[in-house]
Amino acid sequence: MPAYAVGHKVPDSDSICSAIALSYLKTAIGEDVRPARLGELSPETLFILDKFGLEQPELKLTFADTAGIYILDHSDRIQGPDDIDDCTVLGIIDHHKLGDITTATPLEIWVRPVGCTNTIIKMMYDFHNVEIPKNIAGAMMCAILSDTVIFKSPTCTTADIKCVEALAEIAGIEDYKALGMEMFTVKSSVQGTPVRELVMRDFKDFNMNDNLVGIGQLEVIDLALFDDMKAELHADLQAVKAEGNRHTVMLLLTDIMQEGSELLVVSDDSSIVEQAYNTKLTDGKAWLPGVMSRKKQVVPPLQNTFA
Amino acid sequence: MPAYAVGHKVPDSDSICSAIALSYLKTAIGEDVRPARLGELSPETLFILDKFGLEQPELKLTFADTAGIYILDHSDRIQGPDDIDDCTVLGIIDHHKLGDITTATPLEIWVRPVGCTNTIIKMMYDFHNVEIPKNIAGAMMCAILSDTVIFKSPTCTTADIKCVEALAEIAGIEDYKALGMEMFTVKSSVQGTPVRELVMRDFKDFNMNDNLVGIGQLEVIDLALFDDMKAELHADLQAVKAEGNRHTVMLLLTDIMQEGSELLVVSDDSSIVEQAYNTKLTDGKAWLPGVMSRKKQVVPPLQNTFA
Numbered sequence: 001m002p003a004y005a006v007g008h009k010v011p012d013s014d015s016i017c018s019a020i021a022l023s024y025l026k027t028a029i030g031e032d033v034r035p036a037r038l039g040e041l042s043p044e045t046l047f048i049l050d051k052f053g054l055e056q057p058e059l060k061l062t063f064a065d066t067a068g069i070y071i072l073d074h075s076d077r078i079q080g081p082d083d084i085d086d087c088t089v090l091g092i093i094d095h096h097k098l099g100d101i102t103t104a105t106p107l108e109i110w111v112r113p114v115g116c117t118n119t120i121i122k123m124m125y126d127f128h129n130v131e132i133p134k135n136i137a138g139a140m141m142c143a144i145l146s147d148t149v150i151f152k153s154p155t156c157t158t159a160d161i162k163c164v165e166a167l168a169e170i171a172g173i174e175d176y177k178a179l180g181m182e183m184f185t186v187k188s189s190v191q192g193t194p195v196r197e198l199v200m201r202d203f204k205d206f207n208m209n210d211n212l213v214g215i216g217q218l219e220v221i222d223l224a225l226f227d228d229m230k231a232e233l234h235a236d237l238q239a240v241k242a243e244g245n246r247h248t249v250m251l252l253l254t255d256i257m258q259e260g261s262e263l264l265v266v267s268d269d270s271s272i273v274e275q276a277y278n279t280k281l282t283d284g285k286a287w288l289p290g291v292m293s294r295k296k297q298v299v300p301p302l303q304n305t306f307a
Numbered sequence: 308m309p310a311y312a313v314g315h316k317v318p319d320s321d322s323i324c325s326a327i328a329l330s331y332l333k334t335a336i337g338e339d340v341r342p343a344r345l346g347e348l349s350p351e352t353l354f355i356l357d358k359f360g361l362e363q364p365e366l367k368l369t370f371a372d373t374a375g376i377y378i379l380d381h382s383d384r385i386q387g388p389d390d391i392d393d394c395t396v397l398g399i400i401d402h403h404k405l406g407d408i409t410t411a412t413p414l415e416i417w418v419r420p421v422g423c424t425n426t427i428i429k430m431m432y433d434f435h436n437v438e439i440p441k442n443i444a445g446a447m448m449c450a451i452l453s454d455t456v457i458f459k460s461p462t463c464t465t466a467d468i469k470c471v472e473a474l475a476e477i478a479g480i481e482d483y484k485a486l487g488m489e490m491f492t493v494k495s496s497v498q499g500t501p502v503r504e505l506v507m508r509d510f511k512d513f514n515m516n517d518n519l520v521g522i523g524q525l526e527v528i529d530l531a532l533f534d535d536m537k538a539e540l541h542a543d544l545q546a547v548k549a550e551g552n553r554h555t556v557m558l559l560l561t562d563i564m565q566e567g568s569e570l571l572v573v574s575d576d577s578s579i580v581e582q583a584y585n586t587k588l589t590d591g592k593a594w595l596p597g598v599m600s601r602k603k604q605v606v607p608p609l610q611n612t613f614a
Contacts, residue, residue: 089405092405092416095413096413097409097410097411097412097413097414098396098399098408098409098410098414098416099409100407100409101405102404102405102406102407103404103405104404104607104610104611105404105420105603105607106402106403106404106418106419106420106462106602106603107404107405107418107420108418108419108420109399109405109416109417109418109419110416110417111413111414111415111416112415112416113412113413113414113415123434127430127434155413295413296412296413300411300412303411304411
């Protein structure tokens with residue numbers, strides 16, 4: 001019976017590429033571990049897999065009947081498989097705050113305050129002295145460029161930059177920044193995509209002092225792409241809030257060139273959001289200069305305000 | 308303002324030696340981290356510090372006013388500082404199941420299914436390429452010999468054995484098994500020690516399905532040392548149970564030569580204990596052959612039975 005490596009719901013490139021990379025590593029050291037995904041892939045992730053000739057991980061939603069799971073890119077139960085409480089968690093590899101997953105037995109945890117899970121997976125390859133295949137190195141590199149917004153995010157660390165440089169060499173990619181821009185251009189193709197798909201593309205729920213808060217993020221190379229869509233997006237946030245009984249739903253429209261985010265908010269109490277970011281909402285919107293990271297700049301202040 | 312490295316309440320040798328070793332490592336890489344302890348040291352730990360000329364860490368019970376804490380050898384809030392919810396947890400280094408500590412910000416976590424926290428601290432020294440001072444290497448080695456019961460515990464892994472061998476070489480110790488036996492002889496000097504001190508020497512509380520369960524352990528080279536004491540120990544377990552409003556209190560008397568433990572139990576429902584270990588209690592006692600590890604052989608079955 002195999003074990004599985006699985007990232008969070010609404011998988012992003014980090015969740016998918018780390019699942020592929022960890023499975024290869026574990027298999028190389030003698031563990032039967034396979035990559036899985038909890039949902040459909042984004043255009044960005046499909047671009048990466050296509051670029052490096054990698055297959056989509058198996059779509060698999062429950063894991064109680066497996067040898068166990070390696071949890072990637074999260075440690076909150078709400079973001080993991082629905083049957084996580086019935087699973088054996090063999091390990092956690094993550095770069096976020098520590099969530100509420102607990103276990104009944106000892107396990108392996110690699111959590112570091114770096115920009116991307118794949119940077120930590122690279123440390124694991126180094127620790128086990130296993131060579132990274134060229135195509136997996138390329139995918140890992142793209143995941144780091146995605147999570148760190150080509151090193152522009154405040155979450156980006158020296159370790160992430162060094163890791164990208166090392167992976168680029170393994171993958172034989174000379175201009176990784178050009179590849180990063182190509183990837184973000186794919187990510188920016190929002191025209192013609194159903195609004196709900198955009199809201200959900202990179203959406204995470206958080207439990208903040210017993211209030212359910214959903215936060216989505218879209219990173220584009222030009223915020224003007226959303227000019228004709230904001231009313232529709234706002235209306236859909238309202239629907240997402242109602243459907244999930246959420247206290248607050250927010251969408252970050254991040255402009256990676258201007259280096260800031262427009263925040264779209266629907267909330268039972270917008271004053272909490274205004275207080276958290278020291279801003280005033282106009283028609284449920286605010287521009288947050290310099291804010292690019294949900295994890296580092298958006299979640300902690302809101303969590304503190306709720307507490 | 309410094310940060311602190313701190314192990315669990317009722318500190319054992321692993322908690323103390325890892326606090327000293329991690330503080331030295333962090334200081335070497337430019338972080339101001341100091342060792343602390345949450346309680347008095349056991350004769351075994353005092354023997355180790357004396358042997359290698361190391362000072363006792365500072366006795367410090369609250370950390371909210373510090374730069375943050377590195378949590379060692381546990382990840383359960385109940386085992387940490389009382390004000391842990393008001394502290395910034397900078398990191399966790401541990402070898403137990405994952406407990407209920409959560410954080411509001413990203414951090415560093417090194418958890419491995421090995422026999423001792425100090426085995427993981429050695430990996431951290433290797434990762435950062437920092438040389439371990441001779442005396443700290445000796446203390447780390449003793450902590451691993453203690454936690455793994457000189458490699459006899461089922462929690463002992465190849466990594467622990469290799470780590471002890473490497474640390475013995477750094478510390479210049481030829482016969483580390485002899486030193487381990489000397490240490491366990493010190494640990495076995497129970498005569499003349501107040502009963503409460505024995506019960507509490509290595510005592511941990513666990514939250515099992517909302518029931519408070521306290522489990523102490525004493526490891527000796529000959530179980531006969533307790534022959535005249537068992538009635539007194541049992542009476543004190545009863546008192547500890549009442550004072551702490553606990554559902555169950557157990558004391559493991561582990562014979563490291565016979566490789567098994569006598570279990571002393573007081574409980575609101577002894578049948579749960581009998582079911583967990585598939586045994587019958589006689590006068591609140593049972594011999595559990597082969598059982599040497601609280602973490603691996605005692606806590607999980609009881610937790611499963613409570614669940």
